[in-house]
Amino acid sequence: MGLKTLCLGIFCVIFLSYIYTPIPDNIEETWKVMTLDAVAKASTFMATCLENVGIMSFDEFISMIIRMDYTQPISDENITVTDTAFAGIPVRLYLPKKKSETSRRAVIYIHGGGFCFGSFKQRPFDFLNRWTANILDAVVVGVDYRLAPHHHFPAQFEDGMAAIQFFLQDKILTKYGVDPARIAIAGDSSGGTLTAALTQQIHSDPSVKHKFRAQVLVYPGLQAIDTYLPAHQENEHAVVLTRDVAIKLLSLYFTKDAALPQAMRRNHHMPEESRFLFQFVNWSALLPEKYQKGYVYREPVLGISPYPLSALMDSRAFPLLANDSQLQNLPLTYIITCQYDLLRDDGLMYVSRLQNVGVQVAHDHVEDGIHGALSYMTAPFYLQLGLQIRDMYISWLEKNL
Numbered sequence: 001m002g003l004k005t006l007c008l009g010i011f012c013v014i015f016l017s018y019i020y021t022p023i024p025d026n027i028e029e030t031w032k033v034m035t036l037d038a039v040a041k042a043s044t045f046m047a048t049c050l051e052n053v054g055i056m057s058f059d060e061f062i063s064m065i066i067r068m069d070y071t072q073p074i075s076d077e078n079i080t081v082t083d084t085a086f087a088g089i090p091v092r093l094y095l096p097k098k099k100s101e102t103s104r105r106a107v108i109y110i111h112g113g114g115f116c117f118g119s120f121k122q123r124p125f126d127f128l129n130r131w132t133a134n135i136l137d138a139v140v141v142g143v144d145y146r147l148a149p150h151h152h153f154p155a156q157f158e159d160g161m162a163a164i165q166f167f168l169q170d171k172i173l174t175k176y177g178v179d180p181a182r183i184a185i186a187g188d189s190s191g192g193t194l195t196a197a198l199t200q201q202i203h204s205d206p207s208v209k210h211k212f213r214a215q216v217l218v219y220p221g222l223q224a225i226d227t228y229l230p231a232h233q234e235n236e237h238a239v240v241l242t243r244d245v246a247i248k249l250l251s252l253y254f255t256k257d258a259a260l261p262q263a264m265r266r267n268h269h270m271p272e273e274s275r276f277l278f279q280f281v282n283w284s285a286l287l288p289e290k291y292q293k294g295y296v297y298r299e300p301v302l303g304i305s306p307y308p309l310s311a312l313m314d315s316r317a318f319p320l321l322a323n324d325s326q327l328q329n330l331p332l333t334y335i336i337t338c339q340y341d342l343l344r345d346d347g348l349m350y351v352s353r354l355q356n357v358g359v360q361v362a363h364d365h366v367e368d369g370i371h372g373a374l375s376y377m378t379a380p381f382y383l384q385l386g387l388q389i390r391d392m393y394i395s396w397l398e399k400n401l
């Protein structure tokens with residue numbers, strides 16, 4: 001009891017010290033956003049302290065909090081919900097109960113959580129996937145994958161791939177009554193990273209018979225070879241996701257070595273031989289003027305303290321690094337970006353790159369949006385903004401899938 005009370009007490013003090021952190025004026029629901037930002041920042045601070053004194057690692061502490069929000073697969077009057085596995089990968093299936101004359105649409109959903117956290121079991125994702133199944137009368141598959149830092153890249157990508165390839169088999173689609181021509185894949189944040197990478201792979205692999213009709217990327221992260229984009233500078237201390245935390249989690253995706261986040265913070269992590277990749281993330285060419293503001297483009301200096309990791313140059317980790325001929329094959333794409341988001345420019349640059357090669361792209365930018373809004377659709381941290389993004393997502397799928 002002693003330790004728990006002490007922790008709670010310390011948490012409250014830290015929480016109060018963060019609660020008056022100013023947020024941008026045009027963000028609605030000011031108090032709710034300030035509260036959840038203070039909770040996020042206090043949790044991060046505490047996780048860092050516990051890690052520094054050697055009680056538990058940063059990711060263990062945050063995981064512990066996130067796991068409190070896991071749900072059981074509970075069926076309701078419209079949808080049968082079951083947890084099962086596709087090729088050994090855990091999935092949660094949402095099957096509409098109503099009889100259908102024709103085969104149904106399907107949505108595969110890849111959850112976010114910085115590659116280190118989360119599951120389709122989290123209340124907001126369970127809520128979203130059930131909602132999708134209900135409104136679209138679609139089969140929905142929430143996919144889990146092994147998490148960092150226990151499992152590094154490309155385990156997450158490989159798990160996603162295994163589950164998708166299992167699902168896309170004729171016999172499985174027939175079993176669940178899915179129309180092979182109407183399957184979409186979607187994901188938020190790091191789930192958006194995986195979604196973009198998996199879609200690139202599926203659509204460039206001639207051995208995969210059924211492709212996606214569409215992909216949806218909600219505030220995705222798509223590169224980290226340049227960590228000084230205008231969005232990184234503007235949103236260094238943004239609500240929920242700060243530059244420090246993003247770099248920490250992203251580093252854990254690849255390695256536990258603290259040299260990588262250190263090099264990334266200074267934007268010194270890339271080697272000389274990666275020079276040709278910078279054309280793909282060149283924000284002075286790819287970012288609409290309006291988002292460049294007064295920032296001046298400087299080519300990153302390469303080879304200062306490069307981190308010896310070929311994964312940093314791999315488009316399965318950073319989908320923006322794919323070249324134009326790889327992007328050409330992509331299906332109809334919907335991207336949602338948020339103004340007050342560290343990852344904003346990744347999504348905006350992907351829109352430009354896809355448009356440049358003639359891929360059909362729909363894009364919505366949420367002017368008062370914050371990163372992770374979809375994770376705030378259920379009590380106790382409930383935002384209208386989360387529901388607004390949910391509705392944009394669902395209505396786009398309703399029209400385009």
Ligand SMILES: *[C@@H]1O[C@H](CO)[C@@H](O)[C@H](O)[C@H]1NC(C)=O
Pocket residue numbers: 076077078134
């Ligand atoms: C089931 O579907 C009906 C009709 O669409 C809807 O009114 C009801 O709220 C749904 N029930 C649940 C639990 O979502």
Ligand SMILES: *[C@@H]1O[C@H](CO)[C@@H](O)[C@H](O)[C@H]1NC(C)=O
Pocket residue numbers: 278279280282284285299
């Ligand atoms: C980035 O784009 C600018 C033009 O907008 C160009 O002058 C510069 O050479 C480009 N740099 C890279 C690395 O592609």
Ligand SMILES: *[C@@H]1O[C@H](CO)[C@@H](O)[C@H](O)[C@H]1NC(C)=O
Pocket residue numbers: 323324325326
């Ligand atoms: C694009 O990348 C693919 C896969 O890495 C490669 O096979 C291909 O040669 C590249 N195309 C161009 C034009 O660079």
